[in-house]
Amino acid sequence: MMTDGDTPAQGGTRTRIQERNRARILDAALVAFARFGYRGARVEQIAEAAGMSKSNLLYYFRSKTEMYKAVLAALLERWLAPLRTLDPEGDPRAELTAYIEQKLRFSAEEPEASRLFANEVMQGAPMIRDVLEGPLKELVDEKTGVLRRWAAEGRIRDVDPHQLIFLIWATTQHYADFAPQIAALTGRDIADPAYRAEVRKTLTALIFDGLLPPA
Amino acid sequence: MMTDGDTPAQGGTRTRIQERNRARILDAALVAFARFGYRGARVEQIAEAAGMSKSNLLYYFRSKTEMYKAVLAALLERWLAPLRTLDPEGDPRAELTAYIEQKLRFSAEEPEASRLFANEVMQGAPMIRDVLEGPLKELVDEKTGVLRRWAAEGRIRDVDPHQLIFLIWATTQHYADFAPQIAALTGRDIADPAYRAEVRKTLTALIFDGLLPPA
DNA sequence: AGAAAACCTGACCAAATGGTCAAATCGAGC
DNA sequence: GCTCGATTTGACCATTTGGTCAGGTTTTCT
Numbered sequence: 001m002m003t004d005g006d007t008p009a010q011g012g013t014r015t016r017i018q019e020r021n022r023a024r025i026l027d028a029a030l031v032a033f034a035r036f037g038y039r040g041a042r043v044e045q046i047a048e049a050a051g052m053s054k055s056n057l058l059y060y061f062r063s064k065t066e067m068y069k070a071v072l073a074a075l076l077e078r079w080l081a082p083l084r085t086l087d088p089e090g091d092p093r094a095e096l097t098a099y100i101e102q103k104l105r106f107s108a109e110e111p112e113a114s115r116l117f118a119n120e121v122m123q124g125a126p127m128i129r130d131v132l133e134g135p136l137k138e139l140v141d142e143k144t145g146v147l148r149r150w151a152a153e154g155r156i157r158d159v160d161p162h163q164l165i166f167l168i169w170a171t172t173q174h175y176a177d178f179a180p181q182i183a184a185l186t187g188r189d190i191a192d193p194a195y196r197a198e199v200r201k202t203l204t205a206l207i208f209d210g211l212l213p214p215a
Numbered sequence: 216m217m218t219d220g221d222t223p224a225q226g227g228t229r230t231r232i233q234e235r236n237r238a239r240i241l242d243a244a245l246v247a248f249a250r251f252g253y254r255g256a257r258v259e260q261i262a263e264a265a266g267m268s269k270s271n272l273l274y275y276f277r278s279k280t281e282m283y284k285a286v287l288a289a290l291l292e293r294w295l296a297p298l299r300t301l302d303p304e305g306d307p308r309a310e311l312t313a314y315i316e317q318k319l320r321f322s323a324e325e326p327e328a329s330r331l332f333a334n335e336v337m338q339g340a341p342m343i344r345d346v347l348e349g350p351l352k353e354l355v356d357e358k359t360g361v362l363r364r365w366a367a368e369g370r371i372r373d374v375d376p377h378q379l380i381f382l383i384w385a386t387t388q389h390y391a392d393f394a395p396q397i398a399a400l401t402g403r404d405i406a407d408p409a410y411r412a413e414v415r416k417t418l419t420a421l422i423f424d425g426l427l428p429p430a
Numbered sequence: 431a432g433a434a435a436a437c438c439t440g441a442c443c444a445a446a447t448g449g450t451c452a453a454a455t456c457g458a459g460c
Numbered sequence: 461g462c463t464c465g466a467t468t469t470g471a472c473c474a475t476t477t478g479g480t481c482a483g484g485t486t487t488t489c490t
Contacts, residue, residue, distance in 0.1 A: 210425030
């Protein structure tokens with residue numbers, strides 16, 4: 001039996017129906033929050049997109065905020081998973097290329113997730129500040145350490161590792177976050193595998209070899 | 216005398232009071248729209264931030280939409296001004312360094328403007344699509360031509376010029392748009408001139424010379 | 431089958447929101 | 461200091477929004 005005032009299956013088992021409906025809601029909510037932000041998104045519209053009544057949606061998530069938090073939580077893991085795979089033992093060029101490719105794939109396959117993350121951070125990260133300052137910072141600290149070691153060993157140039165990571169984040173996410181602008185200027189879309197391959201090639205070339213012609 | 220149903224001074228002279236109040240409103244609106252997006256921003260809150268009643272604000276801008284459009288219009292010129300200065304006759308390295316510095320300055324001095332622009336584009340650029348496809352595309356086409364010429368002359372490597380521009384946009388705007396994340400991870404702020412100088416140095420080093428150690 | 435729990439709905443509500451309007455006040459030029 | 465348009469206000473309104481609730485329907489388990 002459900003405890004009073006709790007979301008269904010708060011503490012344990014989850015029905016098949018719950019599994020399905022929660023997933024539908026989270027999908028629809030991701031799209032809505034990514035497009036309009038937390039304030040701008042409308043609960044009823046999310047319910048409609050999820051194929052159910054607003055009342056029923058509020059049966060699964062007791063409030064808009066709770067729904068938003070759930071979407072963000074599901075998002076964060078996928079967002080920072082790629083960085084985890086950066087292997088200190090590997091070859092810098094191969095490792096960073098693989099990392100860039102993973103980030104580009106994320107932009108291509110989950111552009112809404114990328115946009116929602118951007119939106120949340122742009123608003124001051126009110127809901128995920130503790131994640132940024134906690135787990136994310138720890139992970140980034142670890143990986144900047146790796147980059148510093150590579151630099152010390154002469155395997156890469158000695159650049160600020162934070163800024164290298166920011167450069168990779170910025171450029172790869174840009175193709176999801178600013179997709180309409182890119183479409184307007186080039187007619188291309190990162191969802192197109194051919195374009196994604198081109199982008200990865202150009203990006204890695206720029207990052208590794210730079211813009212200036214070989215001396 | 217004002218034409219019926221028009222915004223004050225629609226067609227001509229603008230009183231000192233109008234000048235001052237319109238400016239106040241646009242400032243407050245920029246902050247609000249940047250933070251919450253079009254839908255999420257609240258007219259009354261903008262009015263309060265501008266130091267006037269909601270009724271009075273609506274005397275200057277007949278609707279939220281009109282106000283939003285005015286903010287965007289004022290924004291766009293400042294956003295794309297730096298690219299205009301890229302001189303085909305100049306030295307590639309000097310020109311691009313200057314461009315990067317201008318974009319970084321914009322991120323430092325007008326982070327809200329950068330964020331609002333990002334927000335609008337992320338939502339599909341509903342209000343400025345025609346600008347992206349028109350004037351912006353023309354300007355970018357012109358400048359990609361310059362980059363292509365530089366490449367043909369062997370003054371820079373032969374990389375896709377669109378992607379080079381996107382890389383510069385993405386990395387420079389990142390410091391404004393994702394400021395909370397950068398603060399959480401590094402404790403720095405692009406508004407700090409010292410940090411801005413560091414960023415410019417690292418960024419240009421990466422872009423021009425790449426990450427791999429000299430052979 | 432039948433009971434209990436899970437699931438779903440439509441009516442309803444209080445608060446918030448964008449916007450209108452008539453009237454009061456202010457300010458520059460005569 | 462008067463006049464007329466520019467400016468400002470507060471009361472008011474229709475609509476939208478997030479959320480509640482009592483009760484009905486379906487699923488599940490024995």
